[in-house]
Amino acid sequence: MKKQMLLVTLALSLSVQAGAALPEKVADTPLKPLAQQTQAAIWASRFLSRYHYKAVPLDDAMSEKIFDRYFKSLDGEKLFFVQADVDQFGAARSRLDDAINNENLSVPFAIYNLYQQRFNERFGYARELLKTKFDFAADESYQYDREKAEWPKNEAEMRELWRKRIKNDWLRLKLAGKDDKAIRDTLDKRYDNYMGRSRKLNNEDVFQIFMNAYTMSIEPHTNYLGPRASENFDIAMRLSLEGIGCVLQTRDEYTVVREVVPGSPAGLSGKIKVGDRIVGVGQGESGALTEVLGWRIDDVVAQIRGAKDSTVRLDVLPAEAGVDGKHTVIALVRKKISMEEQSAKKSILEVRDGTAKRRVGVISLPTFYQDFEARRKGERDFKSATRDVARLLGELKKEKVDNVLIDLRNNGGGSLSEAVELTGLFIDKGPVVQQRNAEGKVEIESDNNAGLAWDGPVGVLINRGSASASEIFAAAIQDYGRGLIIGEASFGKGTVQTLVNLDRFAQGDKAPRLGELKMTVAQFFRINGGTTQLRGVTPDIKLPAMADGDSFGESSYDNALPWTSIKPAVYITAGELKEIVPMLDKRHEARVAKDKDFQYLQEDIALAKKIRKENLISLNETVRRKERDTQEARSKLREARLLANAVPSGDDPVKIADPKEALNHALSAKPASGKVAARVAAVKGAARTDDGLQADERGLAAELDAEKAAKNAKDVLLNEAVHILADEVGLLKTDTRLASRVLPYAVDVGK
Structure with a gap:
């Protein structure tokens, strides 16, 4: 089975002989590339330059793009490097292609090491500033978004920038009622924590940042996933892992239990509580305990995860205990943990319509997930977004809802096959999406299963964060005339990615892991021939836009693929909404004009736009x-x-x-x-x-x-979407002619 993804992604061969200029100073403990990373880079470049949908040679022109994006990835807000730092690596601007081809990544790592040095210097200066006094009567301001700013020209300009930044941090705490000592202690600890977390970055992190500067210079949705990132990606797709069932976070130097998953080994034990601190981890029933105080959270998690039915022992400092309190050692047997928070969920909202009561079933779908491996193995109960939604639709039928709303807000995509199969729950048979590969060949993905899981009215709620697979589903529902699309224009990602496992090219006896390449291999098109690329899906009934389209969405990328179109697929519409949409829109406008919550939301959005613009x-x-x-x-x-x-x-x-x-x-x-x-x-x-x-x-x-x-x-927008669908139910029940046009599938129209 193809593992095709439609996700919004959430990262030299230059030698002395080649004339590469190295910085005068580097970090105290410089990081260096590993042999497997140079292998991963060369293999990734071969795939990207030959098989990418927008295949671009790795040459001097691409090197310049990588150079600029790498610096932006490290210091996007221009808070650490000064112009001279960038200039001293000027010789590398057109030679990063040689760095990859010749398997010598010393210069990218040297750039990072200088960044680490500057990072420590800036926060060291920030901590010194805390010993001074600020003049809060002065008439000055701070530019908080510096993405489009120039690099500071010199150290004096950089120090002035940091003085204002620290002054703002201080003022926020002062306005919240903190005294000078509390403010100084809070900020000193905060900046020290920043420096501590930065020191925990390793060569895998640096390599991933550099490689993503390369991949994303081709187009926005191609990424390199290091071994650990690749594992987390797979977990996110299958919504399960093998572990103990604790959500963890770092607080100070401790790994703290933030949530205990009900029914998990941790939950069933009754021995672990929210707030408990894990200070040690041991493998098996008698393995030595390894202290994890001060570790990165992902390193701690890697120790706690493990094979199903294996034992892990935790050295726990209870939430209520002081730092010198009594520890408890807890042994747990790892099991398969389902991430139910990311699964499809349903609720029923009721709306009064005169004397009638309209019941709208809402299904929230955070992502288009599927356990590819379990499905490949033929497991009966493999995790799937479509299967979960089908089950929920069955339950909503029994609960006699009048309409169904699929909430895809902030759903960034996932499995292509899930988008197709989910659409099939609402149409009888037919094409759902078209794909065009790099050679121009067009394939049509269709729903071939007869029958519908839900033949009544349906709506889809989208926003700017609805991307990729979400857009395929929403576009198909719209093109078939099957349901109402409500919300704001979607993200605009119209590309298909596949995963390339680079581990198979690893060399050496121990076969080190090289990671994966998430590579764009096709563009998808609506069945009407258009694409969602760049423009997204335009809703039938528009709600206020929460996101800033200039900084979020496909159109915000400088190298996004253009909008285009192909020949439409052959399909038969399932309904006709042209007549009912204006009627619903009129009722919507009349209602929100009297709705204080809605007006407040619009005021908030206008204020946020004003603040962003002033910067x-x-x-x-x-x-x-x-x-x-x-x-x-x-x-x-x-x-x-x-x-x-x-x-x-x-x-x-x-x-x-x-x-x-x-x-x-x-x-x-x-x-x-x-x-x-x-x-x-x-x-x-x-x-x-x-x-x-x-x-x-x-x-x-x-x-x-x-x-x-x-x-x-x-949830003001959800409530209004539900009211719109309730209005639709009222219109359909009182006008059988209209109902027959909107819902030709339904057998109980007008009842």
């Missing part, structure tokens, strides 16, 4: 306090109105006009009013004032509570 933040305390006070007053007014409308089950609506009175009423609601309490938490969490802290600087419990509150906050 400056004041460093004057008086100005910032005024901005903060304005924002807090705005948030409190919203909070009061939302809380006043949060009515407990069985209670009467609260009719309060004054926002302050509404807020007091909601906050003093009786404990039994569970829905009010939940709404209070959700609104407060969603509107949290900037505390100047980073996630790992807050208490774990507080951070998890805030995330839960934000997750439970009202």
